[in-house]
Amino acid sequence: MNSILYVDLTERSSKVIERPDLFSKYLGGPGVASKLIIEETKPGTDPFSPESPIIFAAGYLVGIFPCMVKTVAMFKSPLTKNLGESYSGGHLASALRFAGYDVLVVHGASENPVMIKIVDDDVKVERADSLWGLSPLDVEKTLREHYEGIQSVISCGRAGERLIYYGNVIVDRFHHFGRLGLGAIFGSKKLKAISINGTGEIPLEDPLAVKEMYKKLYDEVVNSENMLKYHNLGTSANVLELNERGALPSRNFKESRFRGAERISGEAMAESSLERKISCPGCPVACIHLAELKTGFAPEHEKGRKEIFSEKVLVPYNYEPMYALGSNLLINEPSHLLRLIYRCECLGLDAMMVGTVLAWVTEAFEEGIINLDDTLGIEPRWSDVGAYLQIIDNMVDLKNPFYTKLAQGLDVASEKYGGEEFAMIVGRNGLAGYATGYGTIAGQLVGARHSHLSNSGYSIDQMALNQPIGPEQIAKFLINQEDWLYVLYSLGTCYFARKIYTKEVVCEVLKIMGIDQTPEGLMQLGKEIFHNLYKFKIQEGFELTDQKIPGRVYSMQTPHKKLDAEKMQSIIKFYIHKRESEGLQLRPEEKALKELLSFEG
Amino acid sequence: MRFRIEVVRPERCIGCYSCVYACSRHLFNTVDPSRTAVFLRTEGSLANPFMPVTCRFCKTPECAEACPKDALQPLPEGGIMLITSRCEGCETFDCITACAIRALALDKKTKFPVICDKCGDCAKYCPHNVFKYEEMK
Numbered sequence: 204m205n206s207i208l209y210v211d212l213t214e215r216s217s218k219v220i221e222r223p224d225l226f227s228k229y230l231g232g233p234g235v236a237s238k239l240i241i242e243e244t245k246p247g248t249d250p251f252s253p254e255s256p257i258i259f260a261a262g263y264l265v266g267i268f269p270c271m272v273k274t275v276a277m278f279k280s281p282l283t284k285n286l287g288e289s290y291s292g293g294h295l296a297s298a299l300r301f302a303g304y305d306v307l308v309v310h311g312a313s314e315n316p317v318m319i320k321i322v323d324d325d326v327k328v329e330r331a332d333s334l335w336g337l338s339p340l341d342v343e344k345t346l347r348e349h350y351e352g353i354q355s356v357i358s359c360g361r362a363g364e365r366l367i368y369y370g371n372v373i374v375d376r377f378h379h380f381g382r383l384g385l386g387a388i389f390g391s392k393k394l395k396a397i398s399i400n401g402t403g404e405i406p407l408e409d410p411l412a413v414k415e416m417y418k419k420l421y422d423e424v425v426n427s428e429n430m431l432k433y434h435n436l437g438t439s440a441n442v443l444e445l446n447e448r449g450a451l452p453s454r455n456f457k458e459s460r461f462r463g464a465e466r467i468s469g470e471a472m473a474e475s476s477l478e479r480k481i482s483c484p485g486c487p488v489a490c491i492h493l494a495e496l497k498t499g500f501a502p503e504h505e506k507g508r509k510e511i512f513s514e515k516v517l518v519p520y521n522y523e524p525m526y527a528l529g530s531n532l533l534i535n536e537p538s539h540l541l542r543l544i545y546r547c548e549c550l551g552l553d554a555m556m557v558g559t560v561l562a563w564v565t566e567a568f569e570e571g572i573i574n575l576d577d578t579l580g581i582e583p584r585w586s587d588v589g590a591y592l593q594i595i596d597n598m599v600d601l602k603n604p605f606y607t608k609l610a611q612g613l614d615v616a617s618e619k620y621g622g623e624e625f626a627m628i629v630g631r632n633g634l635a636g637y638a639t640g641y642g643t644i645a646g647q648l649v650g651a652r653h654s655h656l657s658n659s660g661y662s663i664d665q666m667a668l669n670q671p672i673g674p675e676q677i678a679k680f681l682i683n684q685e686d687w688l689y690v691l692y693s694l695g696t697c698y699f700a701r702k703i704y705t706k707e708v709v710c711e712v713l714k715i716m717g718i719d720q721t722p723e724g725l726m727q728l729g730k731e732i733f734h735n736l737y738k739f740k741i742q743e744g745f746e747l748t749d750q751k752i753p754g755r756v757y758s759m760q761t762p763h764k765k766l767d768a769e770k771m772q773s774i775i776k777f778y779i780h781k782r783e784s785e786g787l788q789l790r791p792e793e794k795a796l797k798e799l800l801s802f803e804g
Numbered sequence: 805m806r807f808r809i810e811v812v813r814p815e816r817c818i819g820c821y822s823c824v825y826a827c828s829r830h831l832f833n834t835v836d837p838s839r840t841a842v843f844l845r846t847e848g849s850l851a852n853p854f855m856p857v858t859c860r861f862c863k864t865p866e867c868a869e870a871c872p873k874d875a876l877q878p879l880p881e882g883g884i885m886l887i888t889s890r891c892e893g894c895e896t897f898d899c900i901t902a903c904a905i906r907a908l909a910l911d912k913k914t915k916f917p918v919i920c921d922k923c924g925d926c927a928k929y930c931p932h933n934v935f936k937y938e939e940m941k
Contacts, residue, residue: 343849347848351909352837410834414829421929
């Protein structure tokens, strides 16, 4: 192992380089990728230039222990203009590792559409003209074969091909590299798909110890309460939980309860639409919930009888798209929600960001800052699924200057049309569905990829309901979570298994792999990974102190009432202060000095 | 005691590969999805159901009949036993192709067909009881 496969699309060549130096220190996943992204990217590289690399890094323990399933993709994000960092489950990490690689780095660009086909050490760049324009779902159907071992097929959709800044990459039909625009990077390289088939082994140094530990962990995963939620209703259980707490964003965060919540809840979906649950290889949980979306054949074939459902598709659902394309848009019909998710799947679009954009468009139209000329005659109205589907299509087709701006993110659109106050983005990325309090907003603002999964900020909001938690404690919590999650992600651990893999368990597991680590040593490693990523962000022009929080955040209702801007600033200041005391320079020096003088810590 | 494994509820399979990995750990002390006696197959897209496959322990096993060297011996209770001294790991794959459900694979390292030893680990590590593992009467 310790192998990096480099594929160059310009030269249509490949090579393998062993980097024990990287793996022995940073294990895998974001640890290794955080070093490679700096090594492989010249400062200021245009995300869409051939020099802009894509790094896929599988976790260090993928295949060996339960719930170790993740691959990170790192790239320069067209959406944020700095770090692109996105995680996916599915077959990819296992296929890569069984093919004999820990990391795949893609360089260059092709003039014609191409795909990368990897079967163990057989690596080819092949023409893919006939795949161009196909949905990622059809690409998966086309490329999946009866191979030995494990195969993974990943692909961008038309959104990526058209360089939509939040075009995603769909992994093995139901998983995603979402959020920060990896699909558009594929599109810019004319890279339609990657198929990896791994039939080799992951050698074990101490198989007996692995077996014993595996059994212990497997029992914990399957029989304890720790992961039961993810199998039962999945994260869709959050819809009702958050609605009850008054933390479910609705009407573009103007409201925090949604009257239609019950109809699109996880409970209702399980009752009406849930068809199957599936897993990633190596995880017995099956958190991927698939709903059946039924549609009728075209009316002319049914002679006017509309109720004959003849077409069925499987649509993955979980909490985030249910908030983004459901409660936040006042969509209260399960089939409407599924149609919106499915359209995003077919086009290869990030469902969360699409929800954020559609909510802004609806409000901007209400406010009169955009009009029918901009929308080409479509009236965006809350819960109007037909209008929303048309807007999505027009955006991917870059139909006019308005839709082209939408395709570049809400910072670009709101800069041109106004409505920054209700453009619900931080660090240019759409907010996740948690109107829970300070932790979630501050967490997404400071996180390296501006995700709620960067540091679980929403969970400290929950704790703060029972006891007062001050700004400094919130900042400390975010830092601790962030540092620790980078350790877990470097091992390939699924976020949902974080309660299984405590610091002590991780030390035990690493010991079996021949690595002596302490909880403190691991935290230090996580910190270093975070620092590396932030150095890349700063190198590419990111400044934490320049980041804006949309005004709506301070008028939205949360379980902590309305949020206070000063308290939020105080959390960010504590955060910056603490990170800088670790030696991470977050601001230009003169700015830091000025801030320090006025800092009341 | 003689045991038997059977895939009884394939529709419950979630595609977690826990059975495949367990088999590979048991038989070869490694993790290798192609060194295993249990297979997880899909037809086309992953949107289609998974099909876990194990040896069916046939009474008159075709794989054994197909072997030109009589290296696979039918067992009285069903299934086969491999006589390694007779197996030449021939690349005609006669035994492999004889099995209609392709429950037999040639191990790329040892060049012998991988034979299920009925340890039951696939069933033990299945979270949804896709397999039945029981003593034969």
